[in-house]
Amino acid sequence: MMDVQVWIEFLKENWLVIVVALVVLFLILNFVKTVVKWALVLVIAAFIIIYSGISVKDLSEAVSTVTDQAASIGKNEVLNVMKNEAKDAKLTQNSDGTFTITTPNLEVTGSKDSDKVKVTSHGISLGEWKVNDTVETFIQEAKKNSK
Structure with a gap:
């Protein structure tokens, strides 16, 4: 899994981008009431994930771990x-x-x-x-x- 220190460094270096993205997300969620809203949310989330350096492999490992734990529970x-x-x-x-x-x-x-x-x-x-x-x-x- 991802190291917590990596996340802390990412947040310190990119806090402004994250804040702007969150503000844009809230504006979209408040003003747009269609499927376009969710498409924009997904695009912004994908941009942040790609920008942060998280790989598809990391995401698939996280999803796999959560799925296995949920199935076991x-x-x-x-x-x-x-x-x-x-x-x-x-x-x-x-x-x-x-x-x-x-x-x-x-x-x-x-x-x-x-x-x-x-x-x-x-x-x-x-x-x-x-x-x-x-x-x-x-x-x-x-x-x-x-x-």
Whole structure:
């Protein structure tokens, strides 16, 4: 990631350009109410980024890091929801050999022959997950609740 000292030096050397850019951005946001407004905002932001010397590689690394962290946090939250809602989980055995487990906030689908399940939360697919201890416990609890 970028060194904090680099940012401090950049801000010291270019504070006037940044202030002018911010003033122009606020003027644009206040007076222009169309798609053109956002195009101008993006152009000014791109100019500042290019002018500051931040490379596309730095930006992509930052986006990748944030995305990975968000995915990890999201998965941990869903695993916690699984633990908390296991007592309410209901398993439905489908005729094609697959199963569907539903709770108030989750839907988990899979087959007994697979080591992966598809997880959906509030209608949003969270992808295919490998069956770990938490997921296995969730499946077993749903089976008990459905008898």
